[in-house]
Amino acid sequence: MxxxxxxxxxxxxxxxxxxxxxxxxxxxxxxxxxxxxxxAPDVGAAGDDASGTLVGSHGGGAGLHERGSVYLLDGREIAWRAGDTDSYFDVTKLDNGSVMAGFMQSGYDECGPYESPCAHTGFRIIDPNPDSGADPEITHEYSFPVRSEKNSEVHDVELLDSGEFLVTDMDRERIFTVRGDEITWQWNASQRYDAPEDPTRTDWLHINDVDVIGEDRYLVSVRNAHQLVVVARGEGVVEVINEGDPESTRGDPTLLRQQHNPQWLGNDSVLVADSHNDRIVELERGADGEWTVAWEIYAAEGVNFNWPRDADRLANGNTLITDSLNKRVVEVNRSGETVWSYNTPEVPYEAERLPEGETVGGTSYADGGGDTTTIGEGRDVPVLSFLLVIVQTAVQTPFxxxxxxxxxxxxxxxxxxxxxxxxxxxxxxxxx
Missing domain, CATH: 1.10.287 (Helix Hairpins)
Structure with a gap:
């Protein structure tokens, strides 16, 4: 060789x-x-103090179904915390001091048609036990088995004057009321939207929020349709916000895109966490009945919002924002100036400023003239923005x-x- x-x-x-x-x-x-x-700018340190802020934490880990909790902030300290659950979502303080929260938890043996162990979703009533010094205690749970933890959660629950609980169900895509273990009424999304053969096998509409806005009138967030609908008990859908193309029953994604937690400010104004447009938006109904943007904000503390999922107009006229993937809760005034902020230990889903919590009716920033106030600017880079959400959901990268x-x-x-x-x-x- x-x-x-x-x-x-x-x-x-x-x-x-x-x-x-x-x-x-x-x-x-x-x-x-x-x-x-x-x-990086200084984030999560604005303001000296704030009265109690109640937080429902989605959690962390891949898919965000780990280390979920409910906790109360006293200034910047956690006054109490209820954890040991995969995920918690919308939280509401009840008149008796207890806290009501939607949740998702795996490891149940009662699984109905599904293989055991399985996940359950539903709502819990939690007694914080603030005076006794004991750990928070779950005093009531209503839950049911679901096929998968992913995109099957109960994100919201409301206690009605009738004593019924009004619940969202994205597993079967409906809202329903329950007293004890008995379902007393329900509205199925298939009454308006073309349904797949089995909604439990696909993330079809992702109904994620319901609020009482009048007697037997409920504002419902239909996330994947980019729409808010008003459902009247006994009538069905009586109004659609962001109707878009009626033939497709899908809204215009430039107006709302996979939104969360709308707050009804009045008959002609609604505040929405426009999640996948990475902004908070107040929509105003014009004389022609069309809903348009009256006020929008894309950033606070020099950092653009990243998948914000809650916005509440507070009694002081400011707006409390839950900026999920940036892991912060931030309060801004009408001009967008940050007056208070807090870095959360895990990915938050929703926050409420006590004692009032989220109200029906509130200060509107709309001027009635159809003008739009824009604070900051959008940041949607083709492909890269989509990949960023995937990365941050999987590993919770810093803001x-x-x-x-x-x-x-x-x-x-x-x-x-x-x-x-x-x-x-x-x-x-x-x-x-």
């Missing part, structure tokens, strides 16, 4: 080049992270991790793979 032909063996150049590329990729990624952390970091991560990953490929090829050639 003669000597190898020129180029058949590697003299080390290929491996060195590959190593340089790998190091460059890792260095680029590390530099981007260090720069992001160093240049300063933006689309820029997603792009740098992709470039760095490609560089590392190219470099490793060069090293492997060089080693293979060297062995010939």
């Amino acid at each position: 003669g000597p190898p032909a020129p180029g058949d063996a590697d003299d080390g150049t290929g491996q060195r080049t590959g190593a340089v590329i790998v190091v460059a990729g890792v260095a680029l990624f590390a530099t981007a992270l260090l720069a992001g952390a160093a240049l 300063w991790f933006t689309e820029v970091h997603v792009a740098v991560t992709l470039v760095s990953l490609v560089a590392v793979l190219v470099g490793l490929g060069s090293i492997i090829r060089a080693r293979v050639r060297a062995r010939r």
